[in-house]
Amino acid sequence: MATYQKFELPDAGEGLTEADIVEWRVAVGDTVAVNDVIVEIETAKSLVELPSPFAGVVTEILVPAGQTANVGDPIIVIDTDPNSDSTSPDDSGLTQGDPAAASDEPDNSGSVLVGYGTGGEEAAPRRRRQQPTVAVTATEPARPATTGVSPAPRAAVSAPARLRSSRSANAHVLAKPPVRLLARELGIDLASVAASGPGGIITREDVLQHQRQAQARELATYPGDDQPWLADGEVSPDGRQTRVPVRSVRKRTAEAMVTSAFTAPHVSVFHTVDVTQTMRLVAGLKADREFSGVRVTPLLIAMKALLLAVNRHPEINASWDEATQQIVYKHYVNLGIAAATPRGLVVPNIKDAHRMGLLELAQALGELTSTARAGKTRPQDMSDGTITITNVGVFGIDTGTPILNPGEAAILAFGAIREQPWVYQGEITIRHVTQLALSFDHRLVDGELGARVLADVAAVLEEPARGLVWG
Amino acid sequence: MAETPWLPHNEAEPTVQLVLPDGSENTDTQWDHYRNLVKDVDAATWRTWYRDMALMRRFDEEATALQRTGELALFTQARGQEAAQIGSVHATRAQDWIFPAYREHGVLQVRGVPLKEELHLFRGVDHGGWDTEKHHVHLNTLVISAHTLHATGYAMGIQRDGLVATGDPDTDAAVMVYFGDGATSEGDTSEALNFAAVNQAPVVFFCQNNQWAISVPGTRQYRGPLVRRGAGFGVPCVRVDGNDVLAVHAVTREAMERARNGGGPTFIEAVTFRQGAHTTSDDPTRYRGTDEEQYWSQRDPVERVVARLRAMGAWDERFHTEVTHEADEFAAELRTYVRSLGRPASSAMFDHVYATPHAINQTERDWFAGFERDLADGEGGH
Known part of the structure; x- marks a missing residue:
């Protein structure tokens, strides 16, 4: 019988209560091993990658990228026994992933079986090289066997990738956490702020200076509309609407x-x-x-x-x-x-x-x-x-x-x-x-x-x- | 200098180095003294060091993963500091005492402390799970630099117990205290150095200068080179390439020997780099650049040992596979153990408050037990 394990968002810092899901590195149908990086989150303190505590097949992603989850919220469901006879899970209404679909074509980019879809198009690393069929056979899938007698349990565990803060987007930008918080509160993208601090660090004053300039409310003319409008925000494809997040x-x-x-x-x-x-x-x-x-x-x-x-x-x-x-x-x-x-x-x-x-x-x-x-x-x-x-x-x-x-x-x-x-x-x-x-x-x-x-x-x-x- | 602005301005300080980053021998004659101290280090020793460093690194990775999956509240990463720790701890003897800060996983491991028991602290189960008397390793000290004084006091104690400078290599003991560059900015370190110096206490101050006190770089933390910190107190000082396990071993061996023989304290600055975060709550990409990390990744201590073993013709894939396999099993055992730890009984907090039975402690324990029962009853009533 399929065994569904939910991974609950851990407190990646000390005493944090929530985190933003930045990017899923796996999609529904992907096979994951213990310690494979599955998701990148951003907390008030840092941008971190989370490894999978389970080996198995991803059956559902519960919190899509871009959303905020509370610590303790389940964020992903992994079937740790995907090859057994399929039966419907009794409580959660989850659909079991189709093992055949998950194992047939290594180049398949991961069809959406259930849930919110594959997310980041081709950006997410796809299925691991291991055959899903050797993923887990143990009755306690969360605890891989400690000996190497059988290839099956060993294949289910990766040496942890070097877990570290990832370097996407704002990570290239140097700024201390309080300054990042300020930028976030003001709705300012740090990547657009000119740094004046030592070693290219963005200071509080840099952010405030950027904000003062931004207050000029730049106007821009968008294709499809001859009237200039606010330069920030997200413009609709027809250029007739601008959506600006409500902030601060x-x-x-x-x-x-x-x-x-x-x-x-x-x-x-x-x-x-x-x-x-x-x-x-x-x-x-x-x-x-x-x-x-x-x-x-x-x-x-x-x-x-x-x-x-x-x-x-x-x-x-x-x-x-x-x-x-x-x-x-x-x-x-x-x-x-x-x-x-x-x-x-x-x-x-x-x-x-x-x-x-x-x-x-x-x-x-x-x-x-x-x-x-x-x-x-x-x-x-x-x-x-x-x-x-x-x-x-x-x-x-x-x-x-x-x-x-x-x-x-x-x-x-x-x-x-x-x-x-x-x-x-x-x-x-x-x-x-x-x-x-x-x-x-x-x-x-x-x-x-x-x-x-x-x-x-x-x-x-x-x-x-x-x-x-x-x- | 211009291309490495993150390095403290004291890079010109003489720094003991016996093995170059590419694994070849440093033939600089100014270090002949130290080279002669470690002539006995053979291929088998190098392999032992490699194994210790590889396990230490794997421990670091696995504990980090455990924290990221919610099994540990916190973890202090030590990646990059393997040579400083393994090289120095191998210069200690069973009778010596170690006072770690909180990043000395490799030191603990070589001293025989089961590393899974160190994780009790990081899971919040207890303040440190190991038998300090058995391993002669004090519990981790999270209060920066406080243990430099504990170590000095302990060293003064064994001095007064007559365990120093008797000429018996099996009983003469010394103390080694591990701390970081950040701790040198605390008054405690200065006090400890002074007490150690005036008492000629048998203590070695082993400073792992990993370049960053959380997010404060060395360039903004101290002005004078750290290695000179001991001189004003009358403590001999030496600066060593902390990513060169052989050089670290040589300087530490000399310092510990001096301490055991009644020669007093030594201050060692091991120049290394914290490749990971300060703790799992920290994100170094927010305050340091990739150029600095690349500079240090080219000086990785583990890779240097591999290169040295290759140069000596003592490296083979079978050995590599064995160690990797051992590390895998070690990691799997850690995972299983940590996940099985659960949480301790609330009454455990009363257990070690006093060494002997104590009336007030007992009263409070009983009251708390009653309080918890009431809570449970209250919940049952819903």
């Missing part, structure tokens, strides 16, 4: 947005407001000696306005704890600022913003912005935010319905400030006007509370002196 910041953003949008019922309220006084205040602060060297913008006043509103309505500064069915009210404000960076959207927050005066707030905003632009925002800078402002106005947009940063109850969109005709003191005059939008989590924030918070923000922007009253 884009991936995290997508996850956060989906989580937020489909757990917190969003409600948005809008308010159009005359911010002429705010513009005067900004102009005044810019001229102020204390604020020299600090960037003062209307966003800064909006931040202060929101902090004042939170101070008057602390219930808005909260989050919904689904697990415990509790509402968590925060006694502090970690004020998030959504920042568009070359790597995508990040939302770092200013810790304990409620304790800051206007100057401190301005300095914190400047630091946050430059850190984000440099791509150096750390995870802790983005965690534990309590409420957020998104400054859509910098893109010339009037307003939008922002999606909550997960774990927060409200987000304020600050629109573009335009000079518009406005009724002011009974007359139509030209005023600086903007639109505000506040989205909130309707599970814990009622419409009234949301409206009051937005009205307070608007009131401060309309008349910043009100801050003296509320502060």
Whole structure:
């Protein structure tokens, strides 16, 4: 009866949990001996070849090249007794390989009997020279006999090929593991990075430099389409689509947005407001000696306005704890600022913003912005935010319905400030006007509370002196 | 120099070499002293060395394969360092003591330690399975350089026990400690050298400079040549081609003899190359180039022995086949043994904490046994 052995992905490093299957060196139908290299994997630490612990015929490849497997997952099935009478395996639904097909023609490139196919075309080394018929006759095929009395068991074991890290693709490139990890996170192919380190080693700075250049988003024109499009990614044969893997910041953003949008019922309220006084205040602060060297913008006043509103309505500064069915009210404000960076959207927050005066707030905003632009925002800078402002106005947009940063109850969109005709003191005059939008989590924030918070923000922007009253 | 930028800048240091990479004799007269020390090495000895080196290499390959199939948690590869290990360990006697680091598989094997028992450590079954007293081989030390001090202390001990410089070649003993270039950057090595020197302890410091401390090359690890490291402490030093088994044997023989005779410590720098990875968790292709690996593959220690045997007319295919066959059987036995090891009882961790019965240890053992029973009961209740 055929005996199917599954090879489970081992931990090729120390304490690794998963690995990518880079390339299968065998195909279904191939005969393998113990210690034959069967697959190349890439872990977080290294690119390694794995030998077969079994002798027999490959009946199924369970994880195709390009996919990630967890340590302990079966990745290949080997029939260690392929010449016995065929019976269906009782549990796994595997089909037994046809021994005749596997042994007849040495030049057969390995027909696909079951599973995912032969993978790498002719690149994979094919069937071994040994006749499959001598592969295994022992009842415990995983343990080849130790004596050489019969040719059969000896043929089933190869002296291990010198197992080592293989040198395909990126292996030619010299870079230390943390730099490789960085490149992988950024979706950068190390082979395309120019090395500046000693002995041609690619440094962290090389990768970052490459990324900065890549941010220029090269455009290219593809055959079949006259419109130029992004140069990276995989272009469809007709040249009309480009597929780019979802990576890094884009991936995290997508996850956060989906989580937020489909757990917190969003409600948005809008308010159009005359911010002429705010513009005067900004102009005044810019001229102020204390604020020299600090960037003062209307966003800064909006931040202060929101902090004042939170101070008057602390219930808005909260989050919904689904697990415990509790509402968590925060006694502090970690004020998030959504920042568009070359790597995508990040939302770092200013810790304990409620304790800051206007100057401190301005300095914190400047630091946050430059850190984000440099791509150096750390995870802790983005965690534990309590409420957020998104400054859509910098893109010339009037307003939008922002999606909550997960774990927060409200987000304020600050629109573009335009000079518009406005009724002011009974007359139509030209005023600086903007639109505000506040989205909130309707599970814990009622419409009234949301409206009051937005009205307070608007009131401060309309008349910043009100801050003296509320502060 | 320009074409070998990876070599440390001290390549000009005099280096004992008796056999050239092509297997021919190095006739340089400056090494006559060492050549005369090993005049007794005959074809039979060369064959023994070849066998030891071939088995060591096969062990390396098989253990690596076992790690790659999930049977071992980790393995430290020693490919390329066969001559340094086999040449030096054959200069030890039964009464001598060895303190290995964790890559000295060939040393262990020649000392009679069953290598399959070394794999207990790499499977995580225990901290080292062999009888240290029987083989006079201390357990592997994974803490870099810590054992240079243990070895020095042990050497001072046998010195005080009167086991040194009595003139009896059957009892006079010495200690040899194996470590790598990386260990020389640890303070322990310097402390050990100093203690050994001031006490004239019978210890030989055998440094296998395999060029890489994990991913840090020699060119970035030390400035002064390693071989001079002992001189400042008053320890005689010698640099040897670590891929020349005969030269290694000659310098080690002299050093061990000096130690046994009361002449104190010696520092040996054996210049070799770790052809494999630091451990199976490491990937050297990420930090070193093929040109460097090719340079060293042309200086492979095993191939040099084959070439020497051929040059002596002492090589034949039958011998080769015999050794290969022996290696095959050895590998098959290793596989079977390692796969049968299973996992030890959890209570084993309490076994050797104290030499004698100990109340707290017993209490903890009992508590843990109860805890495990509770776990098992809990699972049964589902």
